[in-house]
Amino acid sequence: MNNAAADMTTSQAGSIKPIFARAKNVTVGYPGEIIVEGINFELPQGQAMALIGTNGSGKTTLLKTSVGLIPPLGGDLTVFNTKPGNSARRIAYLGQFHNAGFILPLRALDVVRMGRFPLHGLVGKMNAADNEMVKSAMHTMGIEKQADTPLRFLSGGQQQRVYLAQVLAHHADLLVLDEPTSGLDAAGRELYLHAMNDEMCRGASIIVATHDIQEEAALCQQIMLLAHKVVAFGPPQQVLNSETLLETFGIVIGKDQKRPAVLECAHGHDTEPAIQAKVKGRKFWMR
Amino acid sequence: MNGLITPFTSNPFMMQALVAGILVSIACAVAGTFVIMRGMAFIGDALAHGVLPGIALAFLLGFPGIIGAAIGAVVMIGGVTVITQRSRLSSDTAIGLLFIGMLALGVVIVSRSNSFSGDLTSILFGEIMGIGISAIWIQLAATIVIGITAFICARPFLLLSFDPEQAQVAGFSQKIYHNIMLFMIATTIIVSFQTVGTLLVFGLLIAPAGAGALLARRIRGMMAWAALFGIVSVYTGLLLSYYFNLATGASIILVTTIIFFIVFTIQNAHSRRNNAQGEAAHE
Numbered sequence: 343m344n345n346a347a348a349d350m351t352t353s354q355a356g357s358i359k360p361i362f363a364r365a366k367n368v369t370v371g372y373p374g375e376i377i378v379e380g381i382n383f384e385l386p387q388g389q390a391m392a393l394i395g396t397n398g399s400g401k402t403t404l405l406k407t408s409v410g411l412i413p414p415l416g417g418d419l420t421v422f423n424t425k426p427g428n429s430a431r432r433i434a435y436l437g438q439f440h441n442a443g444f445i446l447p448l449r450a451l452d453v454v455r456m457g458r459f460p461l462h463g464l465v466g467k468m469n470a471a472d473n474e475m476v477k478s479a480m481h482t483m484g485i486e487k488q489a490d491t492p493l494r495f496l497s498g499g500q501q502q503r504v505y506l507a508q509v510l511a512h513h514a515d516l517l518v519l520d521e522p523t524s525g526l527d528a529a530g531r532e533l534y535l536h537a538m539n540d541e542m543c544r545g546a547s548i549i550v551a552t553h554d555i556q557e558e559a560a561l562c563q564q565i566m567l568l569a570h571k572v573v574a575f576g577p578p579q580q581v582l583n584s585e586t587l588l589e590t591f592g593i594v595i596g597k598d599q600k601r602p603a604v605l606e607c608a609h610g611h612d613t614e615p616a617i618q619a620k621v622k623g624r625k626f627w628m629r
Numbered sequence: 630m631n632g633l634i635t636p637f638t639s640n641p642f643m644m645q646a647l648v649a650g651i652l653v654s655i656a657c658a659v660a661g662t663f664v665i666m667r668g669m670a671f672i673g674d675a676l677a678h679g680v681l682p683g684i685a686l687a688f689l690l691g692f693p694g695i696i697g698a699a700i701g702a703v704v705m706i707g708g709v710t711v712i713t714q715r716s717r718l719s720s721d722t723a724i725g726l727l728f729i730g731m732l733a734l735g736v737v738i739v740s741r742s743n744s745f746s747g748d749l750t751s752i753l754f755g756e757i758m759g760i761g762i763s764a765i766w767i768q769l770a771a772t773i774v775i776g777i778t779a780f781i782c783a784r785p786f787l788l789l790s791f792d793p794e795q796a797q798v799a800g801f802s803q804k805i806y807h808n809i810m811l812f813m814i815a816t817t818i819i820v821s822f823q824t825v826g827t828l829l830v831f832g833l834l835i836a837p838a839g840a841g842a843l844l845a846r847r848i849r850g851m852m853a854w855a856a857l858f859g860i861v862s863v864y865t866g867l868l869l870s871y872y873f874n875l876a877t878g879a880s881i882i883l884v885t886t887i888i889f890f891i892v893f894t895i896q897n898a899h900s901r902r903n904n905a906q907g908e909a910a911h912e
């Protein structure tokens with residue numbers, strides 16, 4: 343059934359893009375406990391999908407299923423045309439919770455370097471290119487000055503930036519992020535949004551659980567509203583309306599929402615100057 | 630000054646004890662670092678006590694204690710694994726009971742033996758002063774295996790300590806590497822019990838690595854500190870025991886615990902001062 347044409351989609355620009363993740367009538371949950379059923383989506387290369395819903399709505403469960411940490415209870419879920427959990431080299435995952443009171447002797451740099459482990463296996467040597475990517479990821483998240491600081495001496499928000507830098511250092515094809523902005527300050531959030539945009543421009547896809555229906559969700563091509571079921575699925579303009587939000591959250595939130603801001607890709611392939619510029623000044627363009 | 634060296638140069642049994650102690654310190658530094666990193670202190674403790682009935686059985690039936698220890702460790706790991714898989718609640722309680730049960734079983738078995746008190750003392754407190762050459766060779770081999778295991782598995786071990794799910798997603802099976810780590814810890818305990826005994830080997834596993842964790846910024850540094858503290862403890866403990874006729878294993882563990890609390894106190898005072906300065910700077 344895996345014929346190549348079935349795994350391609352036509353983007354707005356008309357070019358053919360491979361599908362990185364696909365769910366057909368998938369059920370997620372735990373043994374003896376269905377959390378969400380009837381999940382359908384197709385995530386093409388270079389696009390992002392946001393999962394939005396209250397606490398306990400099933401976002402984490404779906405993310406863990408898509409990286410292979412828990413098996414799907416039913417349906418057909420494929421990531422890079424294979425079962426979830428078979429493509430470690432291509433997937434970066436940021437879990438929702440981290441070891442609180444982390445007292446271990448690990449420097450921020452050591453944590454970010456772990457992002458490169460999947461590409462080198464047990465004993466494959468890390469080279470200068472790896473170090474460069476680690477450095478640039480830390481720069482992107484604005485924590486290059488903390489490289490030598492033990493993780494335990496960093497604040498919660500700084501630690502979150504370190505974890506995000508770890509994910510970025512991987513240069514993965516699919517990023518699976520569970521509430522990545524939790525604990526980030528405004529500056530951190532902005533660096534993260536830019537990084538997310540850059541990852542997509544690079545050709546990576548993203549699945550992200552978020553509560554940010556304004557900026558973060560607006561960067562995504564697809565939105566899935568969850569409330570122990572799929573409330574709505576589609577592009578942001580179509581999905582984020584008062585009715586669906588009422589059904590998802592039980593109250594109407596973000597009704598008089600600003601027009602979502604969008605980021606654009608930096609021109610060409612030399613992204614370095616663009617990164618420099620972005621760190622200094624905000625570069626949002628209104629649609 | 631001579632009094633610090635001649636006991637070792639003029640007594641072969643002291644020299645052998647020192648060599649065995651150094652090997653055990655290195656093995657414990659490596660394994661103990663991951664016990665602490667991974668928060669497995671409780672399982673380490675359980676293992677250390679769980680080997681007792683195996684050793685007791687070995688003494689009773691006349692086969693090498695080290696094989697008995699290995700059997701005890703396998704049973705203990707099996708028990709712990711089953712308990713952690715089956716029960717979501719209070720696996721701590723069940724593991725705690727399992728190891729107390731094993732401890733009691735060990736004492737019961739030993740009490741059947743004729744040379745009861747001698748055997749029990751040597752099992753519980755070790756007999757580092759009477760360590761033989763063959764035991765030293767076994768310890769050397771084990772220390773090398775432990776070192777190589779830690780070196781090869783450094784990445785998955787690090788990821789496991791950081792976040793087991795991260796390890797799994799990165800392509801390093803949580804289950805496999807957790808079991809390798811358990812195996813490494815068990816091996817350390819099995820070859821170390823002869824030096825300081827089953828009752829105290831846990832101290833050598835935890836205290837030097839714990840002090841190392843307080844001082845180091847990196848894993849490698851933590852291991853190096855742990856090895857240094859372990860070796861200093863063995864050396865000092867042997868001398869104390871030699872001159873004051875004290876129980877050797879207990880002296881070693883006493884020194885290592887004291888080192889930990891000295892480091893802990895200094896570190897605490899230091900970080901409190903730093904915090905005060907940091908806050909002052911922020912005002």
Ligand SMILES: Nc1ncnc2c1ncn2[C@@H]1O[C@H](COP(=O)(O)OP(=O)(O)O)[C@@H](O)[C@H]1O
Binds near residue numbers: 375377395396399403
């Ligand atoms: N290990 C588990 N076993 C059984 N149920 C679980 C487990 N983890 C979470 N749940 C349940 O799954 C539901 C969805 O949780 P989760 O996916 O974490 O929600 P969200 O990430 O959207 O806050 C919750 O009702 C929660 O109680």
Ligand SMILES: [Mg+2]
Binds near residue numbers: 398401402438520551
């Ligand atoms: Mg969640």
